[in-house]
Amino acid sequence: MANIRTRPETGKLFIDFRIQGNRYREQTLLDDSPKNRKQLQAFIQRMEAKILLGDFNYADFFPNSSNITKFLRSCSGVSFVESKTEKEIDTPKFETFARQWQTEKKIEWRASHARNIESVLSNSLIKFFGKRLLSDITKAEILEFRSKLASKPGRGGKEQISAKTINTHMSLLKAILEEASDRYSFENPYKNIKPLKLQRTHVEPFSLIDVNRIIETVRADYRNYYTVRFYSGMRTGEIDGLRWEFVDFKRGIICIRETLARGKTEYTKTDGSQREIPMLGPVKEALEAQHKATGKLSPFVFCNTEGKPLDHNNITKRVWYPLLRHLGLKIRRPYQTRHTAATLLLASGENPEWVARFLGHASTEMLFKVYSRYIPNLTRQDGSAFEQMLGVQEERVDI
Secondary structure (H helix, E strand, O other): OOEEEEOOOOOEEEEEEEEOOEEEEEEEEEEOOHHHHHHHHHHHHHHHHHHHOOOOOHHHHOOOOOHHHHHHHHOOOOOOOOOOOOOOOOOOEHHHHHHHHHHHHHHHOOHHHHHHHHHHHHHHHHHHHOOOEHHHOOHHHHHHHHHHHHOOOOHHHOOOOOHHHHHHHHHHHHHHHHHHHHHHOOOOOOOOOOOOOOOOOOOOOOOHHHHHHHHHHOOHHHHHHHHHHHHHOOOHHHHHOOEHHHEEOOOOEEEEOEEEEOOEEEEOOOHHHOEEEEOOOOHHHHHHHHHHHHOOOOOEOOEOOOOOEOOHHHHHHHHHHHHHHHHOOOOOOOOHHHHHHHHHHHHOOOOHHHHHHHHOOOOOHHHHHHHHHHOHHHHOOOOHHHHHHHHHHHHHHHO
């Protein structure tokens, strides 16, 4: 009689059964849920029927299992079907298992994350490891893959791919090999390989003077767009995917519920990105003006003449970069508008926890890591803050 059990450390289901007195366990990537248990139960019933009829072929039910060899050895002289020789049985190739793993895990991922996984698998991991048997992959090959990855040029004309991108590729490889080694009972070659240290994030926010120059000079049909970008701190996908239904003029807030990715709106980057942003400074006035211009044209706040959401790559090349060159400003990615909002808020003395919520960060840690050097009064290390406190106390004593 086969049983459905759960691995306590992962919460994944596995099948525990015996044939001819030998115990077998087959792992799955299915989470423990009534639906998945029902699915496995139906699978078990088909398997047990074959066993009762003496027509059970292990490879038919578990084609990539390392237990096939064990089963064939135990069944020598028994009239069970053997479709594979012991020599032919081994772990599957990396590409076969990686695609299986991808299919089983996809239900857990957001659409944007699923696209990233597909890109890394197809363009990187499968090209290098695809034809290799999982059990034959060595630590030396993994390190070789990382070295070759590091030799590739990065985005935006950078000489080398970033450590963050390398770590993304490596973490995906690690996850696949960990699951495969657990499922097929071979030693995981991904051992004691630490992620690369990330360089400190460098941001180049605009000054308030530069912000005013940009807004005053930009084309009139994009003035509202960049005003909202600079003073709301929204991510590119958030502002480009913003719909009028999420703009509350009565309460003076913008509700961040979606992001735009590849022309389609989807759930925000993280749960923490779901937030309400107050319409600070000129934001409300800009949105009211924009509503008069596009409110009846499109459900999207910022759109093209056809009512479709903006293509940020097109806008960046046609509007943003030419504008910076015209003003003699250093060329920077549009994402710096978000960094600018953060530094202006912090420099004005706003509570860091409130700023973190405003930007959609889970904590203030990133604020101080990324932006602290732009706000001297928050990170002053010359003792003046302490002296100021003592001065206040001395004045009180004198009184």
